[in-house]
Amino acid sequence: MAGIVGYGAYAPRYRIKVEEIAKVWGTDAESYKRGLRLEEKSVPGLDQDVITMSVEAARNALKRARIDPKKIGAVYIGSESHPYAVKPSGTVVGEAIGATPDVHCADFEFACKAGTEGMFVALGLIEAGKMEYALAIGADTSQGAPSDALEYSTAAGAAAFIFGTKDVIAEVTHTFSYMTDTPDFWRREYMHYPRHAGRFTGAPAYFKHIKGAAKAIMEISGKKPEDFAHVVFHQPNGKFPTTVGKQLGFKPQQLETGLLCPRLGNTYSGSSPMGLTAVLDVAKPGEEILMVSYGSGAGSDAFIYRITEKITEVQGLAPKTTDYLDRNKVYIDYGTYAKLRKKIRMGE
Amino acid sequence: MSTSARYWREIPQRYRLEAGKCSGCGAIWFPPRLVCKECGKREFEVVNLPDRGKVQTFTVIRVPPSEFCDQAPYALGVIELENGVLLQCQIADCSPDELSVGMPVRIEFRKIKEEGEAGIICYGYKAVPVRE
Structure with a gap:
């Protein structure tokens, strides 16, 4: 069965605390900490962007997959902060990891869902037998306008997954996607910062799509919330995934390992994919994992993974996600x- | 020659640390050479350099060229990689006063410079202190 054969994450070392941002704009830090469960967020260095973080995450995935990068048939990068408006991120990453020139590259964009969008397509190509391995990355240096509520959460990070059929560490047993046209968050061409519809990003957007995808995938797979050792939802803040988990019948312990947002921030396209890497770092053979992304505009991709015996061989081959978060x-x-x-x- | 063409020509070295290993004496040259300086042979095997090493020496740039002004002060170092090959590059993610000779470093993929707001973005390798 097709699934993940290698995974890796990357986050920059810089952090800013919610208190530091609140101090500048005269807001109440405690309301963000308590209300949205946010403590601090990652910030990219001057020499870091989606491409550099994607390369590092992909190199970590390659260390775990232990494959020849020349066998990778596709490099897909999902992001809403690709460094160029016109010029692919995928070719730079493909070149840096040694996958070029016999490879298919594409950059995906679907607000915070672009990472799982790439994963969905990569998996499909493997299942169709079109290639031996496919690499999908979710990465962002997220934008948030100064003083906007988003500024307290927009962060930087990347997660990479290599899909294949040999030596699989996490089989993908089911997938499901749920999409509608919902204008809850957007960024127009040439605009520096995105805009959002405030509370409208909640019930009709995040909650409707996550629940729609999660309920459907559990129905088609015949699974119940208690069947999953871990569940990872998209994490625009610490509160939304906790609330949607409770509404769907999950216990807080099932969300704990993959809930990175309080100390990482919202890495947009990297959000639920990075949560999944943190779960894979500790997952045990036989465990099942539910992952549901969310991207504004709007849609959710849901995946059910079943961990194989191979996982224990690869977990220690590259830095763990919590290493990047805590050290x-x-x-x-x-x-x-x-x-x-x-x-x-700046001046000219 | 335009910057983009020169940058493109050096991609194998800048992105993947591709060096030339002499088929005669085994000496490794980075960047690759046409003729081995040790034995004079002209045949080389492409090898990727290791991504770990230590700082052999460094200097701190406080008055940089205009493209690097926002990063000053920053360090440039000579890194002795695990296989003994010497690599000159910027040392990132640290303040210069943290650095010392012998400090372990890892090579990471970073943005080197931008050709202005509208030009290409040049990527390559930098050393980053290993603080485990």
Whole structure:
């Protein structure tokens, strides 16, 4: 059966605390910490972007997959912060990992769902027998306008997955996608920051689509919430996934390992994929995992993974996701953050 | 020659650390050479350099060229990789006063510079301190 043969994550070392952002805009940090369960978020360095983080995550995935990169037939990168408007991220990543030139590259974009979109297509190509291995990456240096509620959560990170049929560590037993046209969050051409519809991003958007996909995939697979050792939902903040998990009948312990947002922030296309990497780092053979992404505009991709005996061989072959989250981090002030995120208008 | 053509020509070295290993004496050259400086042979095997090493020496740039002004002060170092090959590159993710000779580093893929707001983005390798 087709599934994941290697996975890897990457997050930059810079962090800014919610208190530091709240201090600048005169808001109540506690309301973000309590209300949205946010503590701090990752910030990319001046020399980091979607391409650099994708390369590092892909290299970690290759270390675990232990395959010749020349056998990778597709490199897909999902992001809403591709460094170029016109020029693919996938070719740079493919070149850096040694997968070029006999490879198919594509950049995906679907708000925060672009990463699982790439995973869905990569898996389909493997199931169709079109190639031996396919690489899918979800990565973002998320944008949020200064003083907007999004600024407290928009973060940077990447997760990469290599799909194949040999030495699979997590079989994909079911997939399901649920989409409608819902204008809850968008960014028009040439606009620097996205806009969102405030509370409208909740019930008719995030909750409707996550629940729609989660209920349907559990119905077609005959699974109940208690059948899953772990569940990972898209994480725009710490509160939404906790609430939707409760509404669907999951216990907080099932969400705990994959819920990175409180100390990482929302890595947009990297959000639920990075949560999945944290789960794979500790998953045991035989366990089943439910993952449901969400992208504004709007839609959810749901996957059920079954962990195989092979997982224990690869977990220690590359840095764990929590290594990137907890070790080596350095806190910055808002001035440094503004510089790193290029929020300061410079002279000619 | 335009920057993009020169950048493109160096991609195997900048992205994948491709070096030339002499088929005669086994010496590894980075960047690759046409003729081995040790034995004079002209045949080489392509090898990828290891991504771990240590700082052999470094200097701190406080008055940089215009494309690097926002990063100053930053360090440039000579890294001795695990196989003994020396690599000169920027040392990122640290303040210069944290650095010391012998410090273990890992090679990461980073943005080197942008050719202005509208030009190409140049990627390549940098050393990053290993703090485990």
